[in-house]
Amino acid sequence: MDRIICNQSDIRTAAEEINYTILINSCCREFANSTFYYGSPKYDEVLGKYFDETGHQLHLKIDFPEGIEVYVPLKYASESGRHQYYFPVVERNLSTDELRVIDMDRFLELVTSQALTAHPDATVENSKERLHNSVDNIEKYLTHFYENKLKVNKAEMNFIEAEQLLAIGHHAHPLTKGRSGFSGKELFTYSPETGGRFKLHYFLIHPTCVTERNVEEQCFSEIFREDLLKHADTNVLGLLNENPEWKVVPAHPWEAQYLLQEPLVQEMIANEALYDLGAWGALYTPTSSVRTVYNEESDWMFKFSLHVKITSAERVNYLHELHRGHDFARLLATELGQKLKNQFDYINFITDPGFISVAYKGRVINGFNTSIRKNPFKGEFANKNVSLLASIFQDEVLGEKSRMANIIEEAAKRKKQPVQEVALAWFEAYIELVVPATVTIFSEFGIACELHQQNVLVEFDDDLFPAKIHIRDNQSFLYRKSREKALTALVPDLATQGNAFIRDERLLDLISHYFLVSNLAALVNVMGATGLVKEQTLVELWYKKVVDLKDEDETGLVDYLLNNRYWKVKGNLITALLNVDGGEAPASVVMVNYPNLLHLRFFSRQLIFPQPDEVIYSRYFPKEEVTIRIRPIDLERDLEMLHEWFHRDHAKKIWKMDWPIRELEVYYRTMLAGNALSSYIGEANGVPTCNFEVYWATRDLVGDYYDVLPSDYGTHQFIAPTDPKKKYVSPFTQCMVDYVFAQPEVGKMVGEGAVDSLASMMNKAHVGFKIEKVIEMPHKKANLNFCYREWYWAKFPQNKNIVISPVAEKSTELVSHE
Incomplete structure (x- = not known):
């Protein structure tokens, strides 16, 4: 169990330790400068005395340039690389033998000195500011959960609860709760963690400036117009009636204020090509991505552009991404979609069938770019027991056990079976759902889905076992270049604007990051760290499942899983130190080696x-x-x-x-x-x-x-x-x-x-x-x-x-x- 929370000081400490842990693990994953260190040394008096005083036997030892080494006491040493620690962390200067406790700022400075050896453009200042922002935000969210007596790791949750009770967030990103751009009040209004609810902001825009798509017949701008006709005041109704051909375009309310300050938007207003209609209609609430919003009575979720740095990227929809989501929905409307459904009836692709984009004088205004997503959790389905993986993988927090522990222990009660036996069966049930399907969808259908913790949702059966998988964020789906001819035969202009056909070898590295590391390795880690099953035992089950698929794959994916010495994972820490926006420049995101976890089988x-x-x-x-x-x-x-x-x-x-x-x-x-x-x-x-x-x-x-x-x-x-x-x-x-x-x-x-x-x-x-x-x-x-x-x-x-x-x-x- 983690620290007991008694007051605001405890919450602040917990927030710092959550982010510090992620930062240390990011350093270990992205640099080859750490080892484990066991015992109390006999011939190093300073270190031996300190270890004897703390009582910790196992440490992470990290070596930095200029004779600096750091020691972090280990609470849990992971085979999959995401360790847990005790605090404080100490630094030793080898030239003076001085030991001193260091905070995150100093640790980040040391990491930057390490990064500079290979990346001369690395800088600490921007990342340090956003790291502080992440810690401050975690503190605010923990305080909110604590004061409102919210249980963040309970076994059963509906869709929006799981989306909004993420205290920790992105395990592999050192700026996990960074929200640079929100003021204090805005943070509470627009954050999923605080359950903010708000109306959408609408604009009326000349039709020549608007591009919209919908796989289904009706234009979304017409749907928005019909909704406004029910809720708006006489001024807005007058504008709608005077301009029947104009397009109604929604925006996130924060982004609307950002757009109104944009010179190009101001020029549109001055030239009467755009009218600001204000906020109207039903209340929406943010999901875990912050910019995607949900209303349990709406047919649609809206993924808006948001010029806020969430982790390390401004969450802006780019036009090619909108086309990717729309293209995938078109593809599912062909015989391929029916075949997918027949073969994998337990997988639901939450499609993005439409989008809206605005351009003026030939320039796309990204802040208006909105992807429109089907809402399968509407009405009677709003209370389904379904959760994104990031919620299922959440560690101990606020005195609660990890969510995985709570799920497995409750499942064991319902099944009246031993906890470890149920944990093994749960893991097998999950990999049976996702591993064969991922291999087949890639090899037979030519599709690489982005199956990371935010995009995969698990629907549970009555025993809390995984029964169905929901996959969202189609705008990140890519296709095998080698299958371009077959797929374009189904949708002739598929990906012509989405740039989604990628050479197979590159896709393997992306699957590695999103599916192998962020998804499956993370599941292995959380079950091991929780004490449910040893990580190597789970790896052996995973390995066996992949071996069973060898004869079904000719793409190299199974061979990659089994035989590559290294998989690939995003170097989020290095990327942040280089101040690269991964959304704007995905090709500039640093990828690093991740030792093949399946090799633990040997x-x-x-x-x-x-x-x-x-x-x-x-x-x-x-x-x-x-x-x-x-x-x-x-x-x-x-x-x-x-x-x-x-x-x-x-x-x-x-x-x-x-x-x-x-x-x-x-x-x-x-x-x-x-x-x-x-x-x-x-x-x-x-x-x-x-x-x-x-x-x-x-x-x-x-x-x-x-x-x-x-x-x-x-x-x-x-x-x-x-x-x-x-x-x-x-x-x-x-x-x-x-x-x-x-x-x-x-x-x-x-x-x-x-x-x-x-x-x-x-x-x-x-x-x-x-x-x-x-x-x-x-x-x-x-x-x-x-x-x-x-x-x-x-x-x-x-x-x-x-x-x-x-x-x-x-x-x-x-x-x-x-």
Whole structure:
């Protein structure tokens, strides 16, 4: 449970910590400068004393330029990369060893210094101002929820409740609740979080200035005119009657005031091409996007342009986006739409069948651009139990459990089943709805939907399980370039103004960001962070579902999901520091690598997280009369020994780890906390003699130099003695290879020994490794080498049936485990 809220000070602290957490996670995702750090160091007095005082054992360590490092205590370390933290955060200046608590402003300054190393145009000032705006807004929204006793994470909600009870918002955007442009009063009037209600503002515009589309017969301007005739005063009615051919155009009331200040609009007024009719009619309320408004009795929702920076972009509808939404509605009106409906009757596309745009003297006035969306949550359907994903994924807040926890626990009560069992079934039900459909809609129909947390709505059944999916925001849908001929045969001018045909490879990266990371990985994260199911367990279920689809896809999407080392995700923090408006310049949004989460299916916890203080493998070699034992390193008893080993002459040249012991301790404390590398001690007849490391190659530097597979694992081996009688090279190497190949996740072993270490390569060749090629790594020129089980067993057939046991059998007979 999160902090207990007792007063306004607690709410302010909660608001700061919510945004600070998102900022830290954005830094981790977008820069390669963070590691985990475990334990309290023995040889770093300042850091050790501070950690002992706080009592936190696991930290995120972030290294910044000019010798600055930051430590953040971890509450939850996520496999999918969205961690949770304790506060405060501390900065250490390595030149002075001074530790000090830092706030978000200082952290953002450090992040900017990191960004400048690759992005010289990065600047902190604009982002800092909007970060403060986000925190201030979160505080106001939390206060509103708290004072009005609103439950933001209850299990059941109707459409508009879920849209308006988002305390946290965008988990992957550091400016999550930024609303630059709203004044204090406007913030409360126009924010979904405060449930503001307002009338639409109308204009009467000369028909030559208005472009409108509707897939259905009636023009929307006529619908608006009919509505005004019911509500307006005599002055407005007079104007409507005097100008029967003129178009009635609505606007968001905030945007209307913005438009009235625009020189081009003022010129239209002066030339009597536009009349300001004012605000009339029914009350509308904002949905989670802020600019899209809803009335439970209306057939339509309206997605207005809004020159307010929400997160980091002014939310303006551009003409090509309006055409995209309209084009998709036209496409659904063809046989393709009926086929989609027949094949996926549990998916509802909330279409944008029409739009209105205004231009004067050849110049489009974007503030008038409005997309008109069907409202499936009208009348009797307004109270359906349906929620956007962002609401379902909302963390603990205001003393409430996470919403996912509340949903699963209530579902478990209704089903009278254990919570973990229900959580697994819920996850499977969700991926069964969305994963096959997404692959088929992309491969067979050629459509890439933008399936992020804001655009996907889940409709629940009576047991609170996902039963139906609603997908909105068609103006962001794109089409496979390779399917252009087939799709334009259905709608001949499809996307001619929407620029929506995109090469398939580019679409895969966009699907990665919106669907794989923002949608599915986020679901894995929230279930893991809530303690419902371990993340790796969920990934294995997801992986299995994708594998089942291999034969149904020829587009490369399934291959991308399964085999790409990295997926792609938007670098929202870097983009904000570059002051790029993603809406105006989407091609300028920075994309960064995101390690393929499905590769966790091949993550060996045994190799990377072995149980400490236990001998994991012992084997007796009668010829050498030696018992080899392997155990994970124990820093308390091994650090000084390893420090001495690496300072031996034969180690310095090859291993280059003859560091001060404080630096060596940092190396091991970050290694043991991380998820890519582990270290072991080998003992010969009880005497520590060997050190070897096992690493997951897909998360290691070596993966940059060949087509790495997620089942590849590598090793580094160091024999401490120089006396040949004490080295036991072959027994140690066999035990190392036995142990690695015993793990079912391992496909092949990898090595990258320095080319000037002939003995190392000869030792590898001795057990079956073969050189693939020579590679130039930053720190060495190396022989990239591989070994498969069959190659190893060809060298040592007697080892094929080895049993990995902590107890060595002093017998030449080996027991088969096959």
